Amino acid sequence: MRGFTLSDFETMLWAVQWTATLVIIALALGGPLGLLMAMMRTSRNPVLNGIALVILQIVQGVPLLGMLMFFYFGVPVFLGIKVPALISVSIAFTVFAAAFLGEIWRGGIQAVHTNQSEAAACLGLTRWQSFRHVIAPQAFRIALPATVGFLVQLIKNTSLASVVGFVELARAGQLASAATFAPLTSYACVSAIYFAICFPLTQWSRSLEKKLHVVR
């Protein structure tokens, strides 16, 4: 047995890069998919709309922990293959981010007044041009606070990757706690690091929201 030292804290800080990696993967893959989801949900095609709605309902109706376990234990066992933790975990977070971002951005797109797309159509813009130059920039501004808010949720939720043994910040905390028998110090440090990352983002989201309300 040994005490909790500065090097344990350094290990935690080191583990933040894996938390960040998960967040970046989820955003880089889940972002475009989320945009696709948002476009499907706002399209006039009932089939596309329905498919996106079903995906959204499933992702929002199932615990993230369930998705993680399903992609980490379930699918590889079913297919009889070995999948590295990073891949399984990334798939789960990508699906999670795509569904939630899609829903946030759908809200943003629908919040832009229909007059705008009618005006764009009158100007002779194609549907894509109208989306790209008229709807999307406004929808982006409207949806930005909620998007930043979701980013905070995503960062906090990457802690669930620890459950399948993926060493990120939360897992580093568990390991430190087990090695030093100092759960209070270990988990307090982990919480402090999460807080230091998430709190500024929360404040940013809040100030964006205030700015938006002044303009509108």
Place this chain on the structure above:
Amino acid sequence: MTLNFNQLWRYQDDFLHGIQMTLTLTLIATVAGMLIGLLGALLSNNRLPAVRLLIRSYVEVIRNTPALIQIFLIFFVLPYAGLRLPPFEAAAVALSIYMGAYSVEIFRSGLASIPRSQIEAGQCLGLTRFQVFRHVILLPALRNIYPSLTSQIILILLGSSLASQVSAEELFHTAAFVESRTYRSFEVYAVVCAIYFVMVLSLRLIFAGAERIAFRWPTRR
């Protein structure tokens, strides 16, 4: 690559027990969390800056740290303070505290949504302070926050799966148990996810029905 759900039937009782415990956990966290939320929201305009600071710090710390770590803190750290809670109780306390922080924000926005003039109108009608609070402030505020409050309750239902990580007996714990007995990982987690999905859908339907019954009075909107 074969699916075999038959083995799971033997564990029917375990699954039912898990469902029951998950719903219990959700109910406890919802009721306790909403009480904390209402109290916190009422205190967040307190004259004493210390009280306001305390509420603000509570909300921000809980909302900006992962629930999983909060459950670990309650479960592993409280024994050092001489309070040894069993896993289920520890998870219930942690989830209540978590739900409480989000509820404070929700209730605060609800109370803020009631215009000053409406309260004054209630007072002019000769209602007592309690009647004004109940009929003029709380109920209309509840109606305004109903969508965010109910989706938070659903998030708590899903989040209660985290309790399995301190081996509290609930649905996800059952899943891990059955998986360890049958090795049918795919089927077990598919079934458990489906059960959660059905619970969430049912809860949404119940909330929608309750909204129609509870908030029938007309509004200007």
